[in-house]
Amino acid sequence: xxxxxxxxxxRSKRSxxxxxxxxxxxxxxxxxxxxSVFTKPAFSGVLKEFTADExxxxxxxxxxxxxxDQIDDGYYMNMVETVDNTCAANTAALRHARDTINSLNxxxxxxxxxxxxxxxxxxxxxxxxxxxxxxVYGSTINSIYGNKEIWKLFGYEGSSVEHGxxxxxxxxNINWIPES
Numbered sequence: 001x002x003x004x005x006x007x008x009x010x011r012s013k014r015s016x017x018x019x020x021x022x023x024x025x026x027x028x029x030x031x032x033x034x035x036s037v038f039t040k041p042a043f044s045g046v047l048k049e050f051t052a053d054e055x056x057x058x059x060x061x062x063x064x065x066x067x068x069d070q071i072d073d074g075y076y077m078n079m080v081e082t083v084d085n086t087c088a089a090n091t092a093a094l095r096h097a098r099d100t101i102n103s104l105n106x107x108x109x110x111x112x113x114x115x116x117x118x119x120x121x122x123x124x125x126x127x128x129x130x131x132x133x134x135x136v137y138g139s140t141i142n143s144i145y146g147n148k149e150i151w152k153l154f155g156y157e158g159s160s161v162e163h164g165x166x167x168x169x170x171x172x173n174i175n176w177i178p179e180s
Contacts, residue, residue, distance in 0.1 A: 047081070048088040050097075053113070055080050057101045060113040061133075062140040064120040070153050071144065079143035083135060093135070100132035
């Protein structure tokens, strides 16, 4: 099961093992000629309002809406944390989110999070006009596509304005189009 949904005891054991791995990796990079930049998802690992199962469902809603296999769940968990914070500040939103999560699980015949992707897509299509869908949709867009660390994975170089625009940055280097 994902690290975000472990008990505190399991998490502390895993953290100890991971620390040893990180220490070894850090010594390798420092010894190999300098410190490398390490990026890590910012999720704190703690949800205020949602249970671990509810968090996992929200995670899979976001992953189903915007499926990117190359992106770590930790980046999606930033979206879950945003939804959790929104619902912590608004009891009506929390109640609606929980009702929707329960409905998603019911529609999946058990656990929405554990359903196959095609089933999740079909189920979510029925919720597109819901406030919960819109909240997760907006939070996922901001968490994934607004994160500069992820831009590299998509090949997006960022804004071009401060570099003179795209015209002078090789925007027309499209070698996949056959020459006429």
